[in-house]
Amino acid sequence: MKVAIIMGSISDWEHLKDAYQVLKEFGVECEVKVVSAHRTPELMYEFAKTAKDRGIEVIIAGAGGSAHLPGMTASLTTLPVIGVPVPSKHLSGIDSLYSIVQMPPGVPVATVGIGNATNAGLLALRILALKYDVIAQKLQEYRNILQEKVEKMNQELNFKL
Numbered sequence: 001m002k003v004a005i006i007m008g009s010i011s012d013w014e015h016l017k018d019a020y021q022v023l024k025e026f027g028v029e030c031e032v033k034v035v036s037a038h039r040t041p042e043l044m045y046e047f048a049k050t051a052k053d054r055g056i057e058v059i060i061a062g063a064g065g066s067a068h069l070p071g072m073t074a075s076l077t078t079l080p081v082i083g084v085p086v087p088s089k090h091l092s093g094i095d096s097l098y099s100i101v102q103m104p105p106g107v108p109v110a111t112v113g114i115g116n117a118t119n120a121g122l123l124a125l126r127i128l129a130l131k132y133d134v135i136a137q138k139l140q141e142y143r144n145i146l147q148e149k150v151e152k153m154n155q156e157l158n159f160k161l
């Protein structure tokens, strides 16, 4: 069971590390790499072309600004690609979001919210859960915890009213 997390620059790591954390909590092996469609197109090609053979089942790709990495990676593989728009310096990640989400029909990238690497990790887990029961069970437990948190919120709210 293996997920790759790739990013356009090391500067993106702070926005991608939550995906790594959630995957690690679920016991999923991660391959983490800086790969840039713009700066290292050959490396990106090599990475995407060999990913499936290396046992990778889902790719999480984060990039900021003119964020071509998730889409270009998706164009080179049939593995599911989850794009994480990284908050950018000048346009707060709107540029990253639009670059990643507006893929042409035929080449899908499942895009999460700006900087929402946690959801990228959880979405990868949901894909893995189709095949691995152990992940499906853990996801159910995770859902139960979320539910308990909301129940607590409602108890607190009732106490205040």
Ligand SMILES: Nc1c(C(=O)O)ncn1[C@@H]1O[C@H](COP(=O)(O)O)[C@@H](O)[C@H]1O
Residues within 6 Å of the ligand: 007, 008, 009, 010, 011, 012, 035, 036, 037, 038, 039, 062, 063, 064, 065, 066, 067, 068, 069, 070, 086
């Ligand atoms: N969007 C891309 C790609 C790509 O899509 O191939 N490669 C790097 N970048 C982005 O450039 C921003 C600035 O990078 P630096 O911090 O290295 O200057 C990063 O957010 C990165 O994802």
